[in-house]
Amino acid sequence: xxxxxxxxxxxxxxxxxxxxxxxxxxxxxxxxxxxxxxxxxxxxxxxxxxxxxxxxxxxxxxxxxxxxxxxxxxxxxxxxxxxxxxxxxxxxxx
Numbered sequence: 001x002x003x004x005x006x007x008x009x010x011x012x013x014x015x016x017x018x019x020x021x022x023x024x025x026x027x028x029x030x031x032x033x034x035x036x037x038x039x040x041x042x043x044x045x046x047x048x049x050x051x052x053x054x055x056x057x058x059x060x061x062x063x064x065x066x067x068x069x070x071x072x073x074x075x076x077x078x079x080x081x082x083x084x085x086x087x088x089x090x091x092x093x094x
Contacts, residue, residue, distance in 0.1 A: 010056040013044050015076050020045065033079055 016034060020027055020041050031038040048055045 013056055016041060017044055017048060019076060019079055034076065
């Protein structure tokens with residue numbers, strides 16, 4: 001039995017990280033919405049912080065992406081609109 005890997009584009013990773021950096025964003029929920037594992041988002045964040053402009057060199061080309069990834073971009077855009085509409089509230093500590 002062979003493993004099936006999904007290759008994500010650099011644009012997808014950067015857009016996902018932009019959503020993850022929004023205030024009041026739950027990484028676990030974002031990962032579920034996008035069909036990812038939570039640790040992938042954290043790994044992408046570490047790679048971007050360490051390598052900056054050289055990050056994500058070994059990613060999929062836009063020509064080779066599947067339709068499921070383009071569908072996920074629609075989910076990202078919808079999630080981004082949700083976060084922008086959400087009222088900003090202060091964290092309350094008990």
